[in-house]
Amino acid sequence: MLAVTPWFDPNWFGAMYGAIGGGGGGSLLGLIAPLCMLAAQRGKARGAVMSLWFVLIVVGVSQLALAGFALARQQPFGIWFAPALCGLITTVLSTVFVILAHRAYMQAEARKLDAAALRNS
Numbered sequence: 001m002l003a004v005t006p007w008f009d010p011n012w013f014g015a016m017y018g019a020i021g022g023g024g025g026g027s028l029l030g031l032i033a034p035l036c037m038l039a040a041q042r043g044k045a046r047g048a049v050m051s052l053w054f055v056l057i058v059v060g061v062s063q064l065a066l067a068g069f070a071l072a073r074q075q076p077f078g079i080w081f082a083p084a085l086c087g088l089i090t091t092v093l094s095t096v097f098v099i100l101a102h103r104a105y106m107q108a109e110a111r112k113l114d115a116a117a118l119r120n121s
Helices: 010-042 046-072 077-120
Strands: none
Touching: 010 046, 010 077, 046 077
16 A cells, blocks of 8 residues: 655644634634624625625535545545534534525515505505
């Protein structure tokens, strides 16, 4: 069996990917989630909010694909684990927020229709 050389230094890559992807990505999700949900509850910027969450799902899935590729190439733990963890968390949270935002937009639309019906009666 051939010896596999790591793509990067596993300790450095895991630490940097975890710091940038985990710390930066987690902070970004922590900032945009309440802003997007506030917009969704008010029924504003539907296209932008839903597009943002779908882009984040794609980012999460691409990180999972990178981790899967690294694992298939028998890279060490430090190379594939950080993208796998960041990708899993990003994909799951973004999927949950897509569902919650969709539900909030439906409720905002129902409130708008109820208010219009009440004004017309």
